[in-house]
Amino acid sequence: MAHLHRFYVEKGLEPPTDLVLLPPEEAHHARAVVRLKPGDRVSLFDGRGGCADAEIQSITKKEVQVFVRKIIRKPSPQKRVILAQAWLHKTKAIEEIICKGTELGISQFWFFRGQRSECVPKQSEKWVRVAVEVCKQCGRLWLPGFKTFLSLDSLLTDCVCPVLVACRAKDSASLRDCVSPSTEDVCLIVGPEGDFTEEEKEVLRAQGARFISLGEITFRAETAALVMTTLTMYEMGAYVI
Numbered sequence: 001m002a003h004l005h006r007f008y009v010e011k012g013l014e015p016p017t018d019l020v021l022l023p024p025e026e027a028h029h030a031r032a033v034v035r036l037k038p039g040d041r042v043s044l045f046d047g048r049g050g051c052a053d054a055e056i057q058s059i060t061k062k063e064v065q066v067f068v069r070k071i072i073r074k075p076s077p078q079k080r081v082i083l084a085q086a087w088l089h090k091t092k093a094i095e096e097i098i099c100k101g102t103e104l105g106i107s108q109f110w111f112f113r114g115q116r117s118e119c120v121p122k123q124s125e126k127w128v129r130v131a132v133e134v135c136k137q138c139g140r141l142w143l144p145g146f147k148t149f150l151s152l153d154s155l156l157t158d159c160v161c162p163v164l165v166a167c168r169a170k171d172s173a174s175l176r177d178c179v180s181p182s183t184e185d186v187c188l189i190v191g192p193e194g195d196f197t198e199e200e201k202e203v204l205r206a207q208g209a210r211f212i213s214l215g216e217i218t219f220r221a222e223t224a225a226l227v228m229t230t231l232t233m234y235e236m237g238a239y240v241i
Contacts, residue, residue, distance in 0.1 A: 008194040015045040018068040019057060020044065027064040030056070042066060045135065047143035049074045074141055078140055079238040080107040080185045084155055085225055086114030086192035087121045093222045098127050102144055104229050105238055110187075116194040121148040137146035152189075155206045161185035163209035167196060171205075172213035181237035188232060190225040 022030060031037045036056050044052040044066065054066040080239070083106045086179050088094055098109055111121040123146060131143055149155040164178055164186060179186060189209065196204070204211075214227055233239060 001050055009211070020054070020066050020068055022064045022066065027062075030064050031059055031061075034157045036064075044068065045141050047132070047141075049141050051141055061186060075158045077105065077107065077238070078141055078184060079233065079236050080157070080161075081103070081105065081186040081233060081236075081238075082108040082110055082161070082185075083225055083229055084110040084112060084159075084187055084189040086190065086196075087111055087117040087119065088153075088192055089118055091124075093220075095126065095130055097200060097222050097225050098130050098144075099134055100226050101229060102131045103138055103141065104226065105140075105233055106144050106229060107142075108145045108147065110147045110149065110155060111153055112155045114152060114192040115197045115200055120150060123148050125172050143161075152203060155189075156203070156209075159187050163186050163189060163204070163207065164228075164232065165189045165191075165196075165204055165211045166214055167191065167201070167211045167212045169201065169211040172211045173222045175212050175231055175235055177212050178212065179232055179235045183236045186232060186236070188225070188228050190221060190228060193221055223229070 021027075030042070036042065036059070038056050038058060040056045042054050042056060044054050050071060052068045053070045054068045057065045057067045059065075083097070083101055085094070085097055092165070094111070101109060109127070111123075114122050127146055128143070134140070135143060147158075149158070162178070162183075162185070164175075166188065189204070191200075201211075212228065214224060214231075220228060
C-alpha cells in the first residue's frame with residue numbers, strides 16, 4: 001500500500017464497487033497535504049462501524065474520487081460509556097475533553113448546565129470535526145454522539161443506565177464496587193469549575209447515583225473527566241493490557 005489514510009465519508013457505503021467522492025476537506029487533505037495519486041490505496045470509514053479498502057481513482061483541483069474495493073463492518077463496542085460534563089467556562093476545555101475522550105473510547109458526550117456553570121451549553125459543529133480527526137488518527141470506526149441539556153435534572157431524566165459521579169463526598173464508594181467486567185453501560189457525571197452544589201448532590205443521591213472519589217488531589221474538571229473515564233473503562237474491561 002503506497003499510502004494508508006482514514007477518511008470520513010458523510011454517506012454510508014453500500015455496494016463494494018461504489019465510486020465515492022471525498023468530502024471537500026478530505027479531498028484537499030488527500031491532494032495537497034499527503035499528495036495522494038491515482039492508484040494509491042486508502043481506507044474509508046463512515047463513523048458507524050463501516051471500513052472500506054479503496055483506491056484513488058481520479059484527482060482534480062475540485063474532486064477526489066475513490067473506488068471502493070471491499071467493505072468491512074464492525075459491531076458497536078460492547079462497553080458503552082457516557083461522559084456527562086457540566087458546562088465549563090472555556091470552550092477550549094470542552095474541545096480537549098472531546099478530543100481525549102474520543103481517543104479513550106467515550107460513546108456519548110453529554111453537556112449540561114450545572115448550577116455553577118456560567119452559561120447554557122451550546123453545541124458546535126467543530127465537535128464532530130474534532131472527533132473525526134481523532135478517529136482517523138487512532139483507527140476508531142464509531143463516532144461518538146453529542147447531546148446538550150439545560151439542567152442536571154433534564155439529563156438524569158434522559159439517562160437509563162447506572163450513574164457514577166466524580167465527587168469527593170462522605171458517602172463516596174470504591175469504583176471497583178460500582179463497575180466490573182460485566183458492566184456494559186454507565187454514565188459518568190463530572191461537575192463544573194467549583195464542583196456541584198449541595199442541592200445538586202441531593203438530586204443525584206435521590207436518583208440513585210453513586211459518588212466516586214478520585215483521591216486527595218483536586219483535579220481540574222477536564223482532568224477529572226478523563227481520569228474518571230480511564231479508570232472506569234479499565235475496570236469495565238474495555239482495555240486489554
